[in-house]
Amino acid sequence: MTTAVAQPGPFARELRRWRGLRRWSQLDLAIRADTTQRYLSYLEQGRSQPGRAMVVRLAESLGLTLRERNALLTAAGYAPAFDESGWAAPELGPIRDALRSVLHGHMPYPALIVDRHSVLIEANPAMDVFFDGCAPELLRPPVNVRRLALHPDGLGPRVLNLPEWGRHVTEGLRTRLRVSPDPDLEDFVAELESYLPPTDPGPGYLGFAVPLRLRCDTGELRLITTLTSFATATDISLSELQLEAFLPADEATAQILRERFG
Numbered sequence: 001m002t003t004a005v006a007q008p009g010p011f012a013r014e015l016r017r018w019r020g021l022r023r024w025s026q027l028d029l030a031i032r033a034d035t036t037q038r039y040l041s042y043l044e045q046g047r048s049q050p051g052r053a054m055v056v057r058l059a060e061s062l063g064l065t066l067r068e069r070n071a072l073l074t075a076a077g078y079a080p081a082f083d084e085s086g087w088a089a090p091e092l093g094p095i096r097d098a099l100r101s102v103l104h105g106h107m108p109y110p111a112l113i114v115d116r117h118s119v120l121i122e123a124n125p126a127m128d129v130f131f132d133g134c135a136p137e138l139l140r141p142p143v144n145v146r147r148l149a150l151h152p153d154g155l156g157p158r159v160l161n162l163p164e165w166g167r168h169v170t171e172g173l174r175t176r177l178r179v180s181p182d183p184d185l186e187d188f189v190a191e192l193e194s195y196l197p198p199t200d201p202g203p204g205y206l207g208f209a210v211p212l213r214l215r216c217d218t219g220e221l222r223l224i225t226t227l228t229s230f231a232t233a234t235d236i237s238l239s240e241l242q243l244e245a246f247l248p249a250d251e252a253t254a255q256i257l258r259e260r261f262g
Helices: 010-022 026-032 037-045 052-062 066-075 090-105 125-131 145-150 162-179 183-194 251-261
Strands: 111-114 120-123 212-216 219-229 242-248
Touching: 010 026, 010 037, 010 052, 010 066, 026 037, 026 052, 052 066, 090 111, 090 120, 111 125, 125 145, 125 212, 125 251, 145 162, 145 183, 162 183, 219 251, 242 251
Parallel strands: none
Antiparallel strands: 111 120, 111 242, 212 219, 219 242
């Protein structure tokens, strides 16, 4: 007589996959999730079925996005916990108004909002300085601002420090990939990297945390990038938005933007 052995189901496989991506031992995750290594082992073997609260706790401990937490809940047989309303949803109206106020208040400096795919959602008028001279097909919605920034028919030829600044952009995306693997994003980063010329760091090399040096019709702009995300959001659409604002790195840049958009 043989004894049937429980086969790991979708939840067990996903839990083991995420733990492996974090490079944690079962004990590491058990401590973070306030449970025991033995119970975690049973979960990964499919020998125990977690309660909903435990799935939520494990997802939080693993640092999953809201989208990934929903997927882990679904794999365990539970309903998703977080809604995905979409930018135009009526319930996000007050947030849209607030974000538009932020975009307007940042004038005369450029600012924009993008989604998780780097697709442009909204921008203030000062972003026109980025759009000048770009190929019409790159400006046709949906506009991908990362592609626009590095493409040879986009901003690429106007970025004076393209090898360094471009890798600042792609390394930021690769950091996201290390936390949340995504084959589509992997392909997109490879595309962006194909637009970048080789770089030869000199003795004064400080890494890729460099201001953007952008040529415009009235001079050179030197811009520092600031990124804001919505860490306490409980709606997937909102949690995946990013507000990107540019600040002048010197007075000459500030003066050019004030004269053009002030």
